[in-house]
Amino acid sequence: MASGNEGAGVPRTVKAALADRPVAGRVCLEAGAGVGNTTAGLLAAGAKRVYAVTDDPEHAALVRERCGGKSNRLVVIEADLRETPLRTDSVDFVTAHGLCNVLAPAALDSVAAELTRIASPRAHLVLDDYAPLPDDAAVGDLFAVENAASELADGRPALSFYPARLLRRLFVGHGWAFDREKTLLDPVPWTANHLSAHAAAARHAAARLPPGLGDPLVKRADELEATIGSESVGRMYSVALTLPEGSEPA
Numbered sequence: 001m002a003s004g005n006e007g008a009g010v011p012r013t014v015k016a017a018l019a020d021r022p023v024a025g026r027v028c029l030e031a032g033a034g035v036g037n038t039t040a041g042l043l044a045a046g047a048k049r050v051y052a053v054t055d056d057p058e059h060a061a062l063v064r065e066r067c068g069g070k071s072n073r074l075v076v077i078e079a080d081l082r083e084t085p086l087r088t089d090s091v092d093f094v095t096a097h098g099l100c101n102v103l104a105p106a107a108l109d110s111v112a113a114e115l116t117r118i119a120s121p122r123a124h125l126v127l128d129d130y131a132p133l134p135d136d137a138a139v140g141d142l143f144a145v146e147n148a149a150s151e152l153a154d155g156r157p158a159l160s161f162y163p164a165r166l167l168r169r170l171f172v173g174h175g176w177a178f179d180r181e182k183t184l185l186d187p188v189p190w191t192a193n194h195l196s197a198h199a200a201a202a203r204h205a206a207a208r209l210p211p212g213l214g215d216p217l218v219k220r221a222d223e224l225e226a227t228i229g230s231e232s233v234g235r236m237y238s239v240a241l242t243l244p245e246g247s248e249p250a
């Protein structure tokens, strides 16, 4: 089980998502390691080993620094989740906490296929993400600017908020069986720090555009960051599934 203060700093959403799941003693894959919140949560919940996968070298370094020193049960892997170096059937617990919203639709299905390949029969999967925002959400205007800049710069949206039922059906289509859904946050508190980070991401993408396209987007991101401040809106959910023995993708 957990040793020392491994659980320190693990967000309530991560704890709530893992609370009814059998993490202890399992080989886990944290898909999209970010700053290591769920990696820390899995280690604290007694995971036998955690493979923390991210395609961002800064995130990989952060997770190593945050969790690696305290645990020889952690392996941080820099890889694209559409094609990882992990062996088929090699993990028995998969988490994707806040991952799917940063995957554009074209990548989402490839990642689902790869997570299914890596998962062993009877593996558990936990998908925690944000439901689509209501039309009148002010933060939606900022995310729209971020998406517009990202579409123009990279040809894909930065953020896609998928309904829980859509992720559930996607993974059921890959052979998983639905287990449960729960609400982690309702409403979601989008803080000034979150909004600053999204405004900065919009500016970063806009900076790669010709000024005639990029400048109006930067101006709009600045305005929205200043006027919205913070907002509590929308829902964060957790969907849990298991992989039946002998399951074949539909």
Ligand SMILES: C[S@@+](CC[C@H](N)C(=O)[O-])C[C@H]1O[C@@H](n2cnc3c(N)ncnc32)[C@H](O)[C@@H]1O
Pocket (backbone or CB within 6 Å): 031, 032, 033, 034, 035, 036, 037, 038, 039, 053, 054, 055, 056, 059, 079, 080, 081, 082, 096, 097, 098, 099, 102, 103, 107
């Ligand atoms: C919002 S963060 C996830 C937060 C994290 N799960 C936590 O609990 O702290 C998204 C992570 O997914 C990674 N990511 C996004 N697309 C990816 C891909 N195709 N392959 C690998 N990592 C990816 C990002 O680099 C980032 O590390």
